[in-house]
Amino acid sequence: xxxxxxxxxxxxxxxxxxxxxxxxxxxxxxxxxxxxxxxxxxxxxxxxxxxxxxxxxxxxxxxxxxxxxxxxxxxxxxxxxxxxxxxxxxxxxxxxxxxxxxxxxxxxxxxxxxxxxxxxxxxxxxxxxxxxxxxxxxxxxxxxxxxxxxxxxxxxxxxxxxxxxxxxxxxxxxxxxxxxxxxxxxxxxxxxxxxxxxxxxxxxxxxxxxxxxxxxxxxxxxxxxxxxxxxxxxxxxxxxxx
Numbered sequence: 001x002x003x004x005x006x007x008x009x010x011x012x013x014x015x016x017x018x019x020x021x022x023x024x025x026x027x028x029x030x031x032x033x034x035x036x037x038x039x040x041x042x043x044x045x046x047x048x049x050x051x052x053x054x055x056x057x058x059x060x061x062x063x064x065x066x067x068x069x070x071x072x073x074x075x076x077x078x079x080x081x082x083x084x085x086x087x088x089x090x091x092x093x094x095x096x097x098x099x100x101x102x103x104x105x106x107x108x109x110x111x112x113x114x115x116x117x118x119x120x121x122x123x124x125x126x127x128x129x130x131x132x133x134x135x136x137x138x139x140x141x142x143x144x145x146x147x148x149x150x151x152x153x154x155x156x157x158x159x160x161x162x163x164x165x166x167x168x169x170x171x172x173x174x175x176x177x178x179x180x181x182x183x184x185x186x187x188x189x190x191x192x193x194x195x196x197x198x199x200x201x202x203x204x205x206x207x208x209x210x211x212x213x214x215x216x217x218x219x220x221x222x223x224x225x226x227x228x229x230x231x232x233x234x235x236x237x238x239x240x241x242x
Contacts, residue, residue, distance in 0.1 A: 001086035008086030027052040035075035067095040069207025083165035102154035133233035143236025164204030170225035183208035217242035
């Protein structure tokens with residue numbers, strides 16, 4: 001894969017409204033140009049989002065003026081290939097007065113395309129929209145093998161960012177109801193309201209979070225409720241102890 005810092009997704013950054021982020025990007029890929037675009041910042045793209053040739057570097061500086069769960073990704077064309085090969089990550093800017101919870105998780109959803117990065121066969125799959133798998137945090141079904149662990153009665157917050165590059169997500173936790181939904185910078189549901197929610201739906205590049213409390217011990221699957229995606233890797237388990 002092509003990566004930021006050796007992992008796909010790249011490192012998750014977290015801050016608050018008003019924080020200034022300063023990121024040094026070095027292109028250590030000997031074979032091609034790369035860049036970066038932080039959706040959490042607002043600035044002219046000409047300089048900071050330019051393509052860096054091998055060996056070049058830049059300092060990308062932005063102020064987080066708005067809360068949300070934001071995508072960052074390679075800014076070099078063709079972005080379908082750069083994002084599809086792993087050059088994406090999340091920036092979490094917490095809303096003011098965000099309450100503490102027992103557990104917080106960041107789940108970045110994406111498609112996976114096997115094969116040599118940039119090869120004709122792999123690019124063909126990207127253009128046809130036929131991934132080999134879908135994943136949370138870069139590895140298909142990893143949280144089915146290594147479940148997230150909480151205790152009954154504990155509150156969990158799931159930050160979700162849809163990296164695409166082409167497919168969105170319908171995030172659902174089996175056996176629970178969300179009492180809090182925050183999507184694209186706004187609360188759609190809060191705990192003092194009578195309603196509940198079953199899915200956090202995100203188009204590519206959107207983000208948000210949901211919260212729930214697990215009522216009793218058991219194994220609670222979380223999935224992309226597009227079942228093509230769930231059955232091809234976009235699933236995991238929350239293991240709840242008594």
